[in-house]
Amino acid sequence: MPKKSMRDALREALHEEMERDDSIIVLGEDVIAHGGPYAVTRGIDEKFPGRIRQTPISEAGIVGTALGAALCGMRPVAEVMYVDFATCAMDEVVNQMAKVRYMFGGQTDVPVVLRLPSGSARLLAAQHSQCLEAWFLHVPGLQVVVPSTAYDAKGLLKTALRGKDPVLFMEYKRLYTNESEVPDEDYAIPFGQADVKREGRDVTIVATGPMVPKALEAADLLAPEGIDVEVVDTRTLVPFDKAAVFASVEKTNRVIVTDEEVKRGGTSAEIASLIAEECFDALDAPVKRLAAAEVPMPFSPELEKLVVPKTEHLVAATRELVG
Amino acid sequence: MPVEAPSAEKLLDMYARMWRIRLFEEQAEYQSSQGKVMGALHTYIGEEGVAVPICAHLQDTDYITSTHRGHGHCIAKGADISRMMAELFGRSTGYCKGKGGSMHIADFKVGMLGANGIVAGGFGLATGAGLAAQLRGSGQVAVCFFGDGAANRGPFHENINIGAVWKLPVVYVCENNQFAQWTPQKDVTLVTDIANMSPAYGIPGVQVDGMDPLAVYEAAGEAIERARRGEGPTLLECKTYRFHGHNFGDPQQYRTREEIAEWSDNRDPIKQLAAHMRDAGLLSDEQDADIQNTVQEEITAAVRFAESSPYPTPDELYKDVYSYDIG
Numbered sequence: 002m003p004k005k006s007m008r009d010a011l012r013e014a015l016h017e018e019m020e021r022d023d024s025i026i027v028l029g030e031d032v033i034a035h036g037g038p039y040a041v042t043r044g045i046d047e048k049f050p051g052r053i054r055q056t057p058i059s060e061a062g063i064v065g066t067a068l069g070a071a072l073c074g075m076r077p078v079a080e081v082m083y084v085d086f087a088t089c090a091m092d093e094v095v096n097q098m099a100k101v102r103y104m105f106g107g108q109t110d111v112p113v114v115l116r117l118p119s120g121s122a123r124l125l126a127a128q129h130s131q132c133l134e135a136w137f138l139h140v141p142g143l144q145v146v147v148p149s150t151a152y153d154a155k156g157l158l159k160t161a162l163r164g165k166d167p168v169l170f171m172e173y174k175r176l177y178t179n180e181s182e183v184p185d186e187d188y189a190i191p192f193g194q195a196d197v198k199r200e201g202r203d204v205t206i207v208a209t210g211p212m213v214p215k216a217l218e219a220a221d222l223l224a225p226e227g228i229d230v231e232v233v234d235t236r237t238l239v240p241f242d243k244a245a246v247f248a249s250v251e252k253t254n255r256v257i258v259t260d261e262e263v264k265r266g267g268t269s270a271e272i273a274s275l276i277a278e279e280c281f282d283a284l285d286a287p288v289k290r291l292a293a294a295e296v297p298m299p300f301s302p303e304l305e306k307l308v309v310p311k312t313e314h315l316v317a318a319t320r321e322l323v324g
Numbered sequence: 325m326p327v328e329a330p331s332a333e334k335l336l337d338m339y340a341r342m343w344r345i346r347l348f349e350e351q352a353e354y355q356s357s358q359g360k361v362m363g364a365l366h367t368y369i370g371e372e373g374v375a376v377p378i379c380a381h382l383q384d385t386d387y388i389t390s391t392h393r394g395h396g397h398c399i400a401k402g403a404d405i406s407r408m409m410a411e412l413f414g415r416s417t418g419y420c421k422g423k424g425g426s427m428h429i430a431d432f433k434v435g436m437l438g439a440n441g442i443v444a445g446g447f448g449l450a451t452g453a454g455l456a457a458q459l460r461g462s463g464q465v466a467v468c469f470f471g472d473g474a475a476n477r478g479p480f481h482e483n484i485n486i487g488a489v490w491k492l493p494v495v496y497v498c499e500n501n502q503f504a505q506w507t508p509q510k511d512v513t514l515v516t517d518i519a520n521m522s523p524a525y526g527i528p529g530v531q532v533d534g535m536d537p538l539a540v541y542e543a544a545g546e547a548i549e550r551a552r553r554g555e556g557p558t559l560l561e562c563k564t565y566r567f568h569g570h571n572f573g574d575p576q577q578y579r580t581r582e583e584i585a586e587w588s589d590n591r592d593p594i595k596q597l598a599a600h601m602r603d604a605g606l607l608s609d610e611q612d613a614d615i616q617n618t619v620q621e622e623i624t625a626a627v628r629f630a631e632s633s634p635y636p637t638p639d640e641l642y643k644d645v646y647s648y649d650i651g
């Protein structure tokens with residue numbers, strides 16, 4: 002099977018779905034020039050002229066327009082250059098997009114996909130490095146997707162582009178160049194299906210996005226010590242595959258939940274509390290959480306490197322949990 | 325009241341400041357190419373003729389807000405380049421203790437309320453600074469620097485309207501360099517003369533050649549005086565051009581080499597100010613060389629200061645999140 006980067010896999014998903022469905026349109030800042038800062042939309046203008054719009058710097062306008070078009074028969078994919086700037090369109094996302102189906106008694110589909118480059122990369126500091134999954138998973142009506150591999154990214158974006166509800170698609174900047182095997186044939190990955198990325202008996206690591214490769218590395222490092230780690234990649238946070246997480250916890254009886262978000266009020270808090278509430282009897286030890294420090298992202302490389310959990314932290318936490 | 329022409333002393337100071345911006349940023353780009361300065365680096369090179377003559381009318385007690393392209397605003401407002409360089413190097417002696425980096429340099433002591441990573445992030449801050457000044461009756465003014473791209477965000481409208489209706493002492497300065505990152509202004513805006521938006525807010529709009537420092541000086545002087553007199557904001561548009569990429573490393577496929585040369589060869593604001601000063605007998609070859617050498621020495625010293633400064637220690641991570649320590 003050919004190996005592809007997450008960037009290429011996302012681009013393929015967009016091109017293939019645009020080929021299949023002419024209601025799909027793309028909008029965002031600099032999306033034609035260079036295909037956006039992360040080059041995901043490169044080539045669309047040549048192949049699908051008129052179906053990609055390079056917008057002004059108007060995040061509220063971009064998201065609002067995408068929503069309006071979605072209510073009237075289009076299927077917009079809006080790129081917000083950094084998830085940090087989605088905060089400039091919070092009304093459109095939270096009060097409008099998330100609410101229209103319910104508030105209007107189910108009269109309309111809301112097929113909008115927001116592509117949101119996320120996380121720290123290249124020392125961009127406090128206003129360009131955030132992970133805001135938890136903000137959105139708090140809002141009923143929104144779906145939140147966080148792929149960790151090129152394969153998952155393509156399959157999940159296809160499902161997003163075929164669905165009827167808003168999707169906040171978190172693309173971790175540091176994962177764009179990560180490669181995995183991606184078939185040329187069409188496939189889609191349904192929402193609400195976590196993926197066991199590695200099977201193990203002793204400890205479960207429930208990881209999202211960029212923590213998944215680190216969890217797999219930790220598992221490799223721990224294997225020679227006789228610690229057998231299972232890695233569950235949540236893939237989508239809303240809808241959430243509780244069954245897969247609980248099944249793993251019931252097998253290993255020990256669990257670490259990890260993501261790159263600020264720990265307080267983050268996704269790991271939600272997952273840990275679900276396990277505590279509904280899976281308590283399976284636990285031989287308290288749930289552990291590993292997430293980012295409760296600070297805005299500092300610029301200096303000497304501080305930035307302290308913020309987000311690393312493989313070595315997962316290794317240490319796992320040892321503690323089984324020890 | 326016509327604005328008084330700048331004194332010889334002021335002109336020399338402006339000229340030196342423009343060089344300070346130019347050479348500081350050339351050095352920052354070099355250090356970035358060497359991997360010593362990391363993160364985003366957006367240079368102001370080519371636009372020095374905007375911030376410098378405007379800030380020449382301001383005191384340390386006046387306020388400015390800035391953008392992601394903030395080094396020029398900092399230097400024009402009187403920030404110390406050693407502490408700026410240390411910030412770019414991520415060192416603890418930097419303006420923000422290394423926590424901010426290029427996109428977030430601030431110097432509250434000289435009224436520089438911060439570069440800003442969010443396009444249009446400065447509108448509210450400047451408007452609020454104007455409100456504080458008005459409430460105190462202090463005669464202070466606030467200048468809000470923003471790009472042509474920022475004019476397409478909501479805060480432009482909301483804050484200029486507030487500033488106008490409350491007659492706040494604010495000057496909204498559009499640095500119209502005709503591009504927002506890789507997007508030409510004309511592709512995303514029909515009214516490309518931002519000054520023409522002023523009637524919608526009931527305030528004066530003034531357009532000026534941003535490559536001509538003396539024209540900017542005069543136009544800014546009027547707008548700032550008007551603000552100080554309590555007559556409210558002006559929307560001042562300076563047509564300008566950035567000579568380098570949007571950020572360091574930008575391949576610049578959206579414009580031609582010829583277009584860049586047209587501006588940098590013929591309209592360089594530093595050259596224009598030098599020519600004017602020479603014609604007026606205010607700048608000799610020796611003085612010119614002296615100014616450039618002195619600035620170059622300052623830059624060398626700034627790099628030495630940055631390089632020899634320590635990185636922040638790990639305990640800094642949790643400081644400044646709140647006024648009190650967490651840990």
Ligand SMILES: Cc1ncc(C[n+]2csc(CCOP(=O)(O)OP(=O)(O)O)c2C)c(N)n1
Pocket residue numbers: 030058060082086089391392393441442443444470471472473474475499501502503504505570
């Ligand atoms: C709200 C927001 N949207 C997008 C960006 C990404 N971005 C940074 S600078 C820039 C272009 C800004 O153009 P302009 O306001 O004209 O300033 P210039 O860079 O030309 O000085 C963009 C799109 C951002 N930082 N903030």
Ligand SMILES: [Mg+2]
Pocket residue numbers: 471472473499500501502503504505
């Ligand atoms: Mg611009």
